[in-house]
Amino acid sequence: MIDARQAVPGDAQELMRLRKVMLDGMGDEPAPSGEWERTGAAILEKQLSDPDGMLAAFVVDRPDGTGLAACVVGAVDQRLPNPRDPTGLRGYVYNVATDPKYRLRGYSRACLTALIDWYATRGVSAVDVRASPDGEPLYAAMGFRRTDEPAMRLYLPAP
Template sequence: MIDVRQAVPEDARELIRLRKVMLDSMGDDPAPSGEWERTGVTILERQLSGRDGMLAAFVVDRPDGTGLAVCVVGAVDQRLPNPRDPTGLRGYVYNVATDAAYRRRGYSRACMNALIDWYATRGVSAVDLRASAEGEPLYAALGFRRTDEPAMRLHLPAP
Protein backbone atom coordinates (compact mmCIF):
# COMPACT_ATOMS: atom_id res chain seq x y z
CA MET A 1 0.00 0.00 0.00
CA ILE A 2 1.22 3.49 -0.86
CA ASP A 3 1.17 5.89 2.08
CA VAL A 4 -0.14 9.21 0.71
CA ARG A 5 -0.56 12.14 3.05
CA GLN A 6 -1.67 15.74 2.70
CA ALA A 7 1.27 18.13 2.81
CA VAL A 8 1.77 20.55 5.67
CA PRO A 9 3.56 23.93 5.74
CA GLU A 10 6.80 22.22 6.82
CA ASP A 11 6.85 20.43 3.44
CA ALA A 12 7.05 23.70 1.48
CA ARG A 13 10.80 23.55 0.73
CA GLU A 14 10.55 19.97 -0.53
CA LEU A 15 7.51 20.85 -2.64
CA ILE A 16 9.48 23.63 -4.33
CA ARG A 17 12.47 21.30 -4.78
CA LEU A 18 10.19 18.82 -6.53
CA ARG A 19 8.65 21.63 -8.61
CA LYS A 20 12.16 22.34 -9.88
CA VAL A 21 12.58 18.62 -10.68
CA MET A 22 9.40 18.86 -12.77
CA LEU A 23 10.47 22.08 -14.50
CA ASP A 24 13.91 20.64 -15.24
CA SER A 25 12.35 17.58 -16.86
CA MET A 26 10.20 19.71 -19.17
CA GLY A 27 12.87 21.93 -20.68
CA ASP A 28 16.13 21.68 -22.52
CA ASP A 29 17.98 23.61 -19.81
CA PRO A 30 17.64 23.24 -16.04
CA ALA A 31 15.39 25.83 -14.40
CA PRO A 32 17.61 28.43 -12.73
CA SER A 33 17.49 28.71 -8.97
CA GLY A 34 16.49 32.06 -7.59
CA GLU A 35 13.95 34.27 -5.89
CA TRP A 36 11.04 32.27 -7.36
CA GLU A 37 11.94 29.40 -5.02
CA ARG A 38 11.88 31.56 -1.88
CA THR A 39 8.62 33.14 -3.02
CA GLY A 40 7.16 29.69 -3.68
CA VAL A 41 8.11 28.44 -0.22
CA THR A 42 6.44 31.49 1.36
CA ILE A 43 3.27 31.00 -0.69
CA LEU A 44 3.09 27.29 0.12
CA GLU A 45 3.72 27.81 3.83
CA ARG A 46 0.83 30.29 3.95
CA GLN A 47 -1.59 28.34 1.77
CA LEU A 48 -0.88 24.94 3.32
CA SER A 49 -1.57 26.38 6.77
CA GLY A 50 -5.27 25.83 6.03
CA ARG A 51 -6.39 29.41 6.27
CA ASP A 52 -8.17 29.50 2.92
CA GLY A 53 -8.53 25.83 1.99
CA MET A 54 -8.10 26.60 -1.69
CA LEU A 55 -4.76 24.82 -2.23
CA ALA A 56 -3.67 21.30 -1.36
CA ALA A 57 -0.68 19.10 -1.96
CA PHE A 58 -0.49 15.36 -1.57
CA VAL A 59 2.84 13.63 -1.07
CA VAL A 60 4.61 10.35 -0.54
CA ASP A 61 7.62 10.45 1.76
CA ARG A 62 10.84 8.83 0.57
CA PRO A 63 10.70 5.25 1.83
CA ASP A 64 14.47 5.12 2.34
CA GLY A 65 15.31 8.55 3.72
CA THR A 66 14.16 12.06 4.58
CA GLY A 67 12.24 14.28 2.21
CA LEU A 68 9.58 13.65 -0.38
CA ALA A 69 9.58 11.15 -3.24
CA VAL A 70 6.59 12.65 -5.07
CA CYS A 71 4.08 15.46 -4.85
CA VAL A 72 1.01 16.82 -6.58
CA VAL A 73 -0.14 20.37 -5.97
CA GLY A 74 -3.53 21.71 -6.94
CA ALA A 75 -5.79 24.65 -6.22
CA VAL A 76 -9.44 25.60 -6.43
CA ASP A 77 -10.33 28.67 -8.45
CA GLN A 78 -13.69 30.36 -7.82
CA ARG A 79 -15.00 31.55 -11.17
CA LEU A 80 -18.35 33.04 -11.99
CA PRO A 81 -20.96 30.31 -12.48
CA ASN A 82 -22.80 29.57 -15.71
CA PRO A 83 -25.58 27.14 -16.68
CA ARG A 84 -23.14 24.27 -17.32
CA ASP A 85 -21.07 25.08 -14.22
CA PRO A 86 -23.45 26.27 -11.48
CA THR A 87 -20.82 26.49 -8.72
CA GLY A 88 -18.07 28.09 -10.78
CA LEU A 89 -15.50 26.02 -8.88
CA ARG A 90 -12.59 24.78 -10.99
CA GLY A 91 -9.53 22.82 -10.06
CA TYR A 92 -6.07 23.29 -11.48
CA VAL A 93 -3.18 20.88 -11.01
CA TYR A 94 0.01 22.95 -10.78
CA ASN A 95 2.51 20.18 -10.70
CA VAL A 96 3.05 16.48 -10.43
CA ALA A 97 6.68 15.71 -9.69
CA THR A 98 8.52 12.53 -8.82
CA ASP A 99 12.21 12.17 -8.04
CA ALA A 100 13.79 9.97 -10.71
CA ALA A 101 14.67 7.20 -8.24
CA TYR A 102 11.01 6.75 -7.26
CA ARG A 103 9.29 6.70 -10.65
CA ARG A 104 7.16 3.81 -11.97
CA ARG A 105 5.96 2.80 -8.48
CA GLY A 106 2.41 4.20 -8.63
CA TYR A 107 3.18 7.13 -6.32
CA SER A 108 1.98 9.84 -8.72
CA ARG A 109 -1.24 7.94 -9.44
CA ALA A 110 -1.93 7.55 -5.71
CA CYS A 111 -1.31 11.25 -5.08
CA MET A 112 -3.44 12.29 -8.07
CA ASN A 113 -6.30 10.12 -6.81
CA ALA A 114 -6.04 11.83 -3.41
CA LEU A 115 -6.12 15.27 -5.07
CA ILE A 116 -9.11 14.31 -7.25
CA ASP A 117 -10.95 13.13 -4.12
CA TRP A 118 -10.07 16.43 -2.41
CA TYR A 119 -11.57 18.35 -5.35
CA ALA A 120 -14.71 16.21 -5.31
CA THR A 121 -15.36 16.92 -1.61
CA ARG A 122 -15.26 20.65 -2.40
CA GLY A 123 -17.81 20.49 -5.23
CA VAL A 124 -15.28 21.21 -7.99
CA SER A 125 -16.91 20.46 -11.35
CA ALA A 126 -13.85 20.38 -13.62
CA VAL A 127 -10.10 20.01 -13.16
CA ASP A 128 -7.53 21.28 -15.65
CA LEU A 129 -3.84 20.55 -16.04
CA ARG A 130 -1.09 20.79 -18.60
CA ALA A 131 0.35 17.41 -19.43
CA SER A 132 3.84 16.52 -20.52
CA ALA A 133 4.11 13.70 -23.04
CA GLU A 134 5.48 11.50 -20.25
CA GLY A 135 2.57 12.27 -17.92
CA GLU A 136 -0.28 12.18 -20.43
CA PRO A 137 -0.94 8.39 -20.21
CA LEU A 138 -1.43 8.64 -16.44
CA TYR A 139 -3.83 11.57 -16.74
CA ALA A 140 -5.79 9.87 -19.53
CA ALA A 141 -6.10 6.75 -17.35
CA LEU A 142 -7.50 8.95 -14.57
CA GLY A 143 -10.17 10.34 -16.94
CA PHE A 144 -8.58 13.57 -18.17
CA ARG A 145 -9.28 14.38 -21.82
CA ARG A 146 -7.83 16.92 -24.22
CA THR A 147 -10.12 19.91 -24.73
CA ASP A 148 -10.82 21.92 -27.83
CA GLU A 149 -11.09 25.17 -25.90
CA PRO A 150 -8.89 27.84 -27.40
CA ALA A 151 -6.38 29.24 -24.98
CA MET A 152 -4.52 32.52 -25.19
CA ARG A 153 -2.15 34.22 -22.79
CA LEU A 154 -0.92 37.76 -22.25
CA HIS A 155 2.34 38.32 -20.37
CA LEU A 156 2.41 41.66 -18.55
CA PRO A 157 5.64 43.43 -17.70
CA ALA A 158 6.82 43.08 -14.11
CA PRO A 159 5.97 46.09 -11.93
Template sequence: MGEVVRRATVADAGELVRLRAVMLAAMAGHEPVGDDWRRAAARTLRTRLAGPDPTLVAFVVERSDRPGSLAACAVGAVEFRLGGPDNPSGATGYVFNVATDPAHRRRGYSRACVTAVLDWYRDRGIRTVDLRASRQGEPLYESLGFVRTADPAMRLRLPPPE
Protein backbone atom coordinates in the same frame (compact mmCIF):
# COMPACT_ATOMS: atom_id res chain seq x y z
CA MET B 1 2.71 0.40 -3.38
CA GLY B 2 3.94 0.33 0.20
CA GLU B 3 4.11 4.11 0.54
CA VAL B 4 1.33 6.18 2.04
CA VAL B 5 -0.04 9.32 0.44
CA ARG B 6 -0.57 12.11 2.92
CA ARG B 7 -1.61 15.73 2.84
CA ALA B 8 1.37 18.07 2.72
CA THR B 9 2.11 20.41 5.58
CA VAL B 10 3.98 23.69 5.83
CA ALA B 11 7.09 21.66 6.74
CA ASP B 12 7.03 20.15 3.23
CA ALA B 13 7.37 23.50 1.44
CA GLY B 14 11.10 23.11 0.71
CA GLU B 15 10.68 19.61 -0.69
CA LEU B 16 7.67 20.66 -2.77
CA VAL B 17 9.81 23.39 -4.32
CA ARG B 18 12.63 20.88 -4.94
CA LEU B 19 10.19 18.58 -6.76
CA ARG B 20 8.88 21.57 -8.72
CA ALA B 21 12.43 22.13 -9.95
CA VAL B 22 12.62 18.44 -10.95
CA MET B 23 9.39 18.85 -12.94
CA LEU B 24 10.49 22.11 -14.57
CA ALA B 25 13.84 20.58 -15.55
CA ALA B 26 12.11 17.58 -17.13
CA MET B 27 9.79 19.84 -19.13
CA ALA B 28 12.45 22.35 -20.27
CA GLY B 29 15.35 19.95 -20.71
CA HIS B 30 17.56 21.90 -18.30
CA GLU B 31 17.69 22.90 -14.64
CA PRO B 32 15.73 26.05 -13.78
CA VAL B 33 18.01 28.99 -12.99
CA GLY B 34 17.94 31.39 -10.08
CA ASP B 35 16.64 31.18 -6.56
CA ASP B 36 14.13 34.05 -6.47
CA TRP B 37 11.37 31.81 -7.83
CA ARG B 38 12.24 29.09 -5.27
CA ARG B 39 11.99 31.52 -2.34
CA ALA B 40 8.71 32.94 -3.66
CA ALA B 41 7.24 29.46 -4.23
CA ALA B 42 8.24 28.31 -0.73
CA ARG B 43 6.70 31.45 0.78
CA THR B 44 3.47 30.87 -1.15
CA LEU B 45 3.31 27.24 -0.05
CA ARG B 46 3.97 28.07 3.61
CA THR B 47 1.22 30.69 3.57
CA ARG B 48 -1.42 28.81 1.62
CA LEU B 49 -0.91 25.36 3.12
CA ALA B 50 -1.33 26.87 6.61
CA GLY B 51 -4.71 28.48 5.90
CA PRO B 52 -7.80 27.26 7.78
CA ASP B 53 -9.85 26.75 4.59
CA PRO B 54 -7.18 26.39 1.94
CA THR B 55 -7.74 26.93 -1.73
CA LEU B 56 -4.43 25.18 -2.32
CA VAL B 57 -3.63 21.63 -1.25
CA ALA B 58 -0.80 19.22 -1.91
CA PHE B 59 -0.54 15.49 -1.46
CA VAL B 60 2.80 13.76 -1.15
CA VAL B 61 4.55 10.41 -0.82
CA GLU B 62 7.57 10.45 1.46
CA ARG B 63 10.76 8.61 0.63
CA SER B 64 11.02 5.58 2.91
CA ASP B 65 14.83 5.73 2.81
CA ARG B 66 15.07 9.40 3.84
CA PRO B 67 12.46 10.74 6.28
CA GLY B 68 11.46 14.29 5.51
CA SER B 69 12.28 13.90 1.82
CA LEU B 70 9.54 13.49 -0.76
CA ALA B 71 9.36 10.93 -3.55
CA ALA B 72 6.35 12.50 -5.29
CA CYS B 73 3.73 15.22 -5.09
CA ALA B 74 0.69 16.74 -6.75
CA VAL B 75 -0.69 20.18 -5.98
CA GLY B 76 -4.24 21.38 -6.48
CA ALA B 77 -5.76 24.83 -6.36
CA VAL B 78 -9.36 25.97 -6.38
CA GLU B 79 -10.23 28.84 -8.69
CA PHE B 80 -13.55 30.65 -8.56
CA ARG B 81 -15.18 31.85 -11.76
CA LEU B 82 -18.72 32.75 -12.69
CA GLY B 83 -20.89 29.67 -12.96
CA GLY B 84 -22.15 28.33 -16.25
CA PRO B 85 -24.32 25.47 -17.54
CA ASP B 86 -21.55 22.87 -17.14
CA ASN B 87 -20.28 24.22 -13.82
CA PRO B 88 -23.01 26.12 -11.94
CA SER B 89 -20.90 26.87 -8.85
CA GLY B 90 -18.00 28.27 -10.87
CA ALA B 91 -15.54 26.45 -8.59
CA THR B 92 -12.85 24.83 -10.71
CA GLY B 93 -9.99 22.63 -9.56
CA TYR B 94 -6.59 22.99 -11.16
CA VAL B 95 -4.02 20.21 -10.78
CA PHE B 96 -0.38 21.16 -11.22
CA ASN B 97 3.14 20.47 -9.99
CA VAL B 98 2.78 16.72 -10.43
CA ALA B 99 6.33 15.45 -9.96
CA THR B 100 8.19 12.32 -8.97
CA ASP B 101 11.83 12.23 -7.96
CA PRO B 102 13.69 10.41 -10.78
CA ALA B 103 14.87 7.61 -8.47
CA HIS B 104 11.26 6.83 -7.48
CA ARG B 105 9.44 6.81 -10.82
CA ARG B 106 7.23 4.03 -12.24
CA ARG B 107 5.88 3.07 -8.80
CA GLY B 108 2.44 4.69 -9.00
CA TYR B 109 3.30 7.59 -6.69
CA SER B 110 2.13 10.37 -9.02
CA ARG B 111 -1.10 8.48 -9.68
CA ALA B 112 -1.69 8.14 -5.94
CA CYS B 113 -1.01 11.85 -5.34
CA VAL B 114 -3.24 13.03 -8.22
CA THR B 115 -6.00 10.66 -7.10
CA ALA B 116 -5.79 12.15 -3.59
CA VAL B 117 -6.15 15.67 -5.03
CA LEU B 118 -9.16 14.54 -7.10
CA ASP B 119 -10.74 12.98 -3.99
CA TRP B 120 -10.16 16.25 -2.13
CA TYR B 121 -12.03 18.09 -4.91
CA ARG B 122 -14.89 15.55 -4.85
CA ASP B 123 -15.25 16.00 -1.08
CA ARG B 124 -15.73 19.74 -1.67
CA GLY B 125 -18.29 19.32 -4.46
CA ILE B 126 -15.92 20.56 -7.17
CA ARG B 127 -17.03 18.99 -10.44
CA THR B 128 -14.65 20.55 -12.98
CA VAL B 129 -10.90 19.94 -12.85
CA ASP B 130 -8.34 21.28 -15.31
CA LEU B 131 -4.66 20.65 -15.86
CA ARG B 132 -1.96 21.06 -18.46
CA ALA B 133 -0.21 17.84 -19.32
CA SER B 134 3.26 17.12 -20.58
CA ARG B 135 3.51 14.39 -23.19
CA GLN B 136 4.94 12.08 -20.52
CA GLY B 137 2.01 12.78 -18.20
CA GLU B 138 -0.81 12.43 -20.72
CA PRO B 139 -1.27 8.65 -20.33
CA LEU B 140 -1.66 8.99 -16.56
CA TYR B 141 -4.21 11.78 -16.83
CA GLU B 142 -6.17 10.06 -19.60
CA SER B 143 -6.36 6.92 -17.45
CA LEU B 144 -7.89 9.06 -14.69
CA GLY B 145 -10.57 10.38 -17.07
CA PHE B 146 -9.09 13.68 -18.27
CA VAL B 147 -9.77 14.58 -21.92
CA ARG B 148 -8.47 17.28 -24.20
CA THR B 149 -10.66 20.35 -24.47
CA ALA B 150 -11.32 22.58 -27.46
CA ASP B 151 -10.33 25.65 -25.45
CA PRO B 152 -6.91 26.91 -26.51
CA ALA B 153 -4.73 28.27 -23.73
CA MET B 154 -3.30 31.74 -24.21
CA ARG B 155 -0.96 33.79 -22.02
CA LEU B 156 0.08 37.42 -21.71
CA ARG B 157 3.03 38.52 -19.60
CA LEU B 158 2.58 42.06 -18.36
CA PRO B 159 5.64 44.16 -17.54
CA PRO B 160 6.09 45.13 -13.88
CA PRO B 161 4.75 48.54 -12.88
CA GLU B 162 7.19 51.40 -13.29
Protein backbone atom coordinates in the same frame (compact mmCIF):
# COMPACT_ATOMS: atom_id res chain seq x y z
CA MET C 1 -1.18 0.46 -0.88
CA ILE C 2 0.69 3.73 -1.29
CA ASP C 3 0.12 6.27 1.49
CA ALA C 4 -0.31 9.78 0.07
CA ARG C 5 -0.71 12.31 2.85
CA GLN C 6 -1.79 15.93 2.79
CA ALA C 7 1.24 18.21 2.86
CA VAL C 8 1.95 20.52 5.78
CA PRO C 9 3.79 23.86 5.83
CA GLY C 10 7.04 22.07 6.75
CA ASP C 11 6.95 20.33 3.34
CA ALA C 12 7.22 23.63 1.43
CA GLN C 13 10.96 23.40 0.63
CA GLU C 14 10.62 19.83 -0.65
CA LEU C 15 7.54 20.76 -2.69
CA MET C 16 9.58 23.46 -4.40
CA ARG C 17 12.49 21.04 -4.94
CA LEU C 18 10.09 18.69 -6.71
CA ARG C 19 8.60 21.60 -8.68
CA LYS C 20 12.09 22.29 -10.01
CA VAL C 21 12.43 18.58 -10.90
CA MET C 22 9.20 18.89 -12.90
CA LEU C 23 10.31 22.11 -14.62
CA ASP C 24 13.74 20.64 -15.41
CA GLY C 25 12.03 17.74 -17.18
CA MET C 26 9.85 20.00 -19.30
CA GLY C 27 12.55 22.17 -20.85
CA ASP C 28 15.63 21.74 -22.97
CA GLU C 29 17.79 23.01 -20.10
CA PRO C 30 17.39 22.81 -16.32
CA ALA C 31 15.39 25.62 -14.74
CA PRO C 32 17.73 28.10 -13.06
CA SER C 33 17.64 28.24 -9.29
CA GLY C 34 16.74 31.56 -7.76
CA GLU C 35 14.43 33.77 -5.76
CA TRP C 36 11.37 32.09 -7.32
CA GLU C 37 12.07 28.99 -5.20
CA ARG C 38 12.12 30.97 -1.93
CA THR C 39 9.02 32.91 -2.98
CA GLY C 40 7.24 29.65 -3.82
CA ALA C 41 8.18 28.07 -0.50
CA ALA C 42 6.83 31.11 1.37
CA ILE C 43 3.57 30.97 -0.59
CA LEU C 44 3.21 27.25 0.12
CA GLU C 45 3.94 27.68 3.83
CA LYS C 46 1.22 30.31 4.09
CA GLN C 47 -1.37 28.52 1.93
CA LEU C 48 -0.82 25.11 3.53
CA SER C 49 -1.33 26.66 6.98
CA ASP C 50 -5.00 27.33 6.19
CA PRO C 51 -7.05 24.12 6.65
CA ASP C 52 -10.01 25.73 4.85
CA GLY C 53 -7.83 27.23 2.12
CA MET C 54 -8.19 26.83 -1.60
CA LEU C 55 -4.77 25.20 -2.14
CA ALA C 56 -3.68 21.70 -1.20
CA ALA C 57 -0.74 19.42 -1.82
CA PHE C 58 -0.51 15.69 -1.41
CA VAL C 59 2.79 13.88 -1.04
CA VAL C 60 4.44 10.50 -0.71
CA ASP C 61 7.40 10.41 1.63
CA ARG C 62 10.64 8.80 0.52
CA PRO C 63 10.53 5.17 1.64
CA ASP C 64 14.27 5.11 2.38
CA GLY C 65 14.99 8.44 4.01
CA THR C 66 13.84 11.96 4.71
CA GLY C 67 12.15 14.15 2.16
CA LEU C 68 9.50 13.60 -0.48
CA ALA C 69 9.40 11.05 -3.27
CA ALA C 70 6.43 12.60 -5.09
CA CYS C 71 3.89 15.38 -4.89
CA VAL C 72 0.94 17.11 -6.46
CA VAL C 73 -0.15 20.68 -5.80
CA GLY C 74 -3.57 21.99 -6.78
CA ALA C 75 -5.97 24.81 -6.09
CA VAL C 76 -9.64 25.64 -6.34
CA ASP C 77 -10.60 28.64 -8.43
CA GLN C 78 -14.03 30.24 -8.06
CA ARG C 79 -15.20 31.20 -11.52
CA LEU C 80 -18.56 32.45 -12.69
CA PRO C 81 -21.01 29.57 -13.23
CA ASN C 82 -22.29 28.48 -16.61
CA PRO C 83 -24.77 25.77 -17.74
CA ARG C 84 -22.07 23.07 -17.86
CA ASP C 85 -20.47 24.22 -14.59
CA PRO C 86 -23.25 25.40 -12.26
CA THR C 87 -21.02 26.00 -9.21
CA GLY C 88 -18.17 27.69 -11.05
CA LEU C 89 -15.69 25.80 -8.87
CA ARG C 90 -12.73 24.67 -10.96
CA GLY C 91 -9.75 22.66 -9.82
CA TYR C 92 -6.33 23.32 -11.27
CA VAL C 93 -3.37 20.98 -10.93
CA TYR C 94 -0.19 23.05 -10.69
CA ASN C 95 2.32 20.30 -10.70
CA VAL C 96 2.73 16.58 -10.43
CA ALA C 97 6.31 15.58 -9.80
CA THR C 98 8.23 12.49 -8.77
CA ASP C 99 11.88 12.42 -7.84
CA PRO C 100 13.62 10.49 -10.67
CA LYS C 101 14.86 7.87 -8.18
CA TYR C 102 11.26 6.94 -7.30
CA ARG C 103 9.46 6.96 -10.65
CA LEU C 104 7.18 4.22 -11.96
CA ARG C 105 6.03 3.12 -8.51
CA GLY C 106 2.56 4.67 -8.56
CA TYR C 107 3.45 7.58 -6.28
CA SER C 108 2.17 10.32 -8.59
CA ARG C 109 -1.05 8.40 -9.18
CA ALA C 110 -1.58 8.12 -5.40
CA CYS C 111 -0.97 11.86 -4.94
CA LEU C 112 -3.27 12.81 -7.83
CA THR C 113 -6.01 10.47 -6.60
CA ALA C 114 -5.85 12.14 -3.17
CA LEU C 115 -6.08 15.59 -4.76
CA ILE C 116 -9.08 14.59 -6.88
CA ASP C 117 -10.80 13.27 -3.75
CA TRP C 118 -10.03 16.59 -2.01
CA TYR C 119 -11.60 18.47 -4.95
CA ALA C 120 -14.71 16.28 -4.79
CA THR C 121 -15.26 17.09 -1.11
CA ARG C 122 -15.25 20.79 -2.02
CA GLY C 123 -17.85 20.51 -4.79
CA VAL C 124 -15.44 21.03 -7.68
CA SER C 125 -17.04 19.88 -10.92
CA ALA C 126 -14.08 20.14 -13.32
CA VAL C 127 -10.31 19.81 -12.93
CA ASP C 128 -7.80 21.24 -15.41
CA VAL C 129 -4.18 20.24 -15.94
CA ARG C 130 -1.56 21.11 -18.52
CA ALA C 131 -0.03 17.81 -19.48
CA SER C 132 3.56 17.22 -20.47
CA PRO C 133 4.14 14.34 -22.89
CA ASP C 134 5.48 12.26 -19.98
CA GLY C 135 2.46 13.00 -17.79
CA GLU C 136 -0.30 12.66 -20.36
CA PRO C 137 -0.66 8.85 -20.12
CA LEU C 138 -1.26 9.08 -16.35
CA TYR C 139 -3.83 11.84 -16.74
CA ALA C 140 -5.62 10.02 -19.56
CA ALA C 141 -5.71 6.80 -17.51
CA MET C 142 -7.35 8.77 -14.69
CA GLY C 143 -10.07 10.16 -16.97
CA PHE C 144 -8.66 13.52 -18.07
CA ARG C 145 -9.51 14.40 -21.68
CA ARG C 146 -8.32 17.10 -24.05
CA THR C 147 -10.76 20.00 -24.33
CA ASP C 148 -11.89 22.10 -27.25
CA GLU C 149 -11.25 25.31 -25.33
CA PRO C 150 -8.58 27.48 -26.90
CA ALA C 151 -6.04 28.94 -24.52
CA MET C 152 -3.99 32.09 -24.90
CA ARG C 153 -1.75 33.96 -22.46
CA LEU C 154 -0.56 37.52 -22.02
CA TYR C 155 2.56 38.21 -19.97
CA LEU C 156 2.51 41.61 -18.26
CA PRO C 157 5.72 43.51 -17.53
CA ALA C 158 6.96 43.29 -13.94
CA PRO C 159 6.04 46.31 -11.81
